[in-house]
Amino acid sequence: MTDAATTTPAVRVDGLTVRYGRTIALDAVSLDVPTGSVFALLGRNGSGKSSLVRCLLGQQKPEAGRLELLGSEPWGKRSRLMERVGVVPEEPDAPREMTPRQLGAFCAHLYPSWEAKGYDARLSRFGVPPATPFGRLSKGQKGLTQLSLALAASPELLLLDDPTLGLDPVARHAFFDEIVTELADRGTTVILTTHDLAGVERIADRVGILKDGRLLLCEETERLKSRFRSIRYRSEVTEGRTEFGNELDEMDPLRAKVRGWGIESVVAGYSDERFNRFAARDGITDAEASPLSLEEVFLAVAGEEKGAAR
Amino acid sequence: MTPRGLHVDPRDAVPIWKQIEEGMRRLVASGALKPGAPVPSVRDLARDLQVNPATVVRAYQHLVEAGLLAVKRGEGTFVADAIPSVPKAERGRALADGALRYASAAVTVGASRDEAARALDAAFARLAPSKEGEKK
Numbered sequence: 001m002t003d004a005a006t007t008t009p010a011v012r013v014d015g016l017t018v019r020y021g022r023t024i025a026l027d028a029v030s031l032d033v034p035t036g037s038v039f040a041l042l043g044r045n046g047s048g049k050s051s052l053v054r055c056l057l058g059q060q061k062p063e064a065g066r067l068e069l070l071g072s073e074p075w076g077k078r079s080r081l082m083e084r085v086g087v088v089p090e091e092p093d094a095p096r097e098m099t100p101r102q103l104g105a106f107c108a109h110l111y112p113s114w115e116a117k118g119y120d121a122r123l124s125r126f127g128v129p130p131a132t133p134f135g136r137l138s139k140g141q142k143g144l145t146q147l148s149l150a151l152a153a154s155p156e157l158l159l160l161d162d163p164t165l166g167l168d169p170v171a172r173h174a175f176f177d178e179i180v181t182e183l184a185d186r187g188t189t190v191i192l193t194t195h196d197l198a199g200v201e202r203i204a205d206r207v208g209i210l211k212d213g214r215l216l217l218c219e220e221t222e223r224l225k226s227r228f229r230s231i232r233y234r235s236e237v238t239e240g241r242t243e244f245g246n247e248l249d250e251m252d253p254l255r256a257k258v259r260g261w262g263i264e265s266v267v268a269g270y271s272d273e274r275f276n277r278f279a280a281r282d283g284i285t286d287a288e289a290s291p292l293s294l295e296e297v298f299l300a301v302a303g304e305e306k307g308a309a310r
Numbered sequence: 311m312t313p314r315g316l317h318v319d320p321r322d323a324v325p326i327w328k329q330i331e332e333g334m335r336r337l338v339a340s341g342a343l344k345p346g347a348p349v350p351s352v353r354d355l356a357r358d359l360q361v362n363p364a365t366v367v368r369a370y371q372h373l374v375e376a377g378l379l380a381v382k383r384g385e386g387t388f389v390a391d392a393i394p395s396v397p398k399a400e401r402g403r404a405l406a407d408g409a410l411r412y413a414s415a416a417v418t419v420g421a422s423r424d425e426a427a428r429a430l431d432a433a434f435a436r437l438a439p440s441k442e443g444e445k446k
Contacts (some may be wrong), residue, residue: 184363291323
């Protein structure tokens with residue numbers, strides 16, 4: 001809150017490129033994640049999210065570009081950095097035969113800052129049976145156990161790889177509750193990849209959208225949502241379903257569809273003044289602008305073939 | 311713990327911190343939150359609304375600066391004992407601005423003056439239920 005601009009970002013990525021054979025997984029991706037912020041990395045399967053996560057975890061050596069996690073390059077320093085980073089992997093990866101209680105006792109030896117009390121308290125708050133082998137827990141219980149393990153090490157950075165995938169609404173609510181509490185109490189930096197756009201919409205400060213290895217956009221959630229709108233209107237010029245004109249150009253339309261009742265478009269450069277100018281044009285009637293949810297913004301930007309979002 | 315009538319809608323075009331700020335202002339103005347009454351901690355409100363705590367901090371900061379909330383060290387955040395009244399000029403301007411925005415929205419959808427007035431009444435009823443309707 002105080003001097004966010006002057007502190008070092010928790011993560012700094014500059015021109016990061018990853019290639020598997022001839023396939024480009026990440027294409028010169030650059031982004032910063034400010035310390036104490038919540039960054040949601042969005043993208044369809046195969047967009048490069050997992051490659052970026054693997055680079056952050058020091059599991060993948062980038063072909064080009066720079067990557068700093070808490071001030072140092074993760075590649076080659078994996079074990080030392082992981083003391084400071086809590087990870088909740090997409091696929092639960094704890095040994096199946098160990099119980100949550102045994103997992104806690106095991107991890108306590110690995111992390112100098114282990115909080116055993118917090119771990120037990122979280123498990124009971126989540127209703128996770130502490131003496132049942134991990135492999136026999138439900139998907140939600142596994143996820144919540146992993147979160148408890150990650151948080152008990154008091155991480156500076158929390159990396160969540162699609163953490164709510166497959167969780168029921170109750171488990172998801174508990175999951176986000178815990179993240180919010182952690183944020184309030186310790187100001188931990190959080191990076192998460194997710195398909196649960198409605199869930200992160202209230203929590204993420206910043207959003208990045210990847211498509212085909214490129215970062216289409218990366219900006220504050222609030223700013224993103226303020227510049228995207230769905231615009232509906234009728235135009236005398238387009239009555240005959242012919243090509244529509246350039247009436248929306250000033251608002252940077254991503255796509256426009258001619259429907260029975262008129263035209264519907266998503267624009268990326270909305271402002272009240274621009275809209276009022278547009279609505280007052282000759283031949284434009286019934287103009288209406290409605291805000292988009294994060295999910296709708298994502299669909300408009302990453303779902304279309306022409307994924308341009310300047 | 312969250313005062314009744316405080317909601318956020320991420321789908322709304324108004325930023326979430328602003329929705330919280332306006333919601334609090336409304337609760338204070340309508341008397342649902344009395345002077346000196348405690349308000350939820352940042353942590354509790356963020357949890358209840360499932361929003362980023364930084365968002366709540368931002369809303370509270372605005373309200374503290376406006377003199378609507380007061381922070382007592384070690385005790386928490388409270389509605390100010392003396393709620394500053396909005397200066398007359400500012401009040402008039404805010405009303406006129408809001409009215410113009412609403413009128414233009416009404417004109418845009420082709421609503422008549424009567425229709426617009428009815429919608430306004432309905433909105434009042436939703437935001438500030440009349441005192442008679444409440445239990446003493």
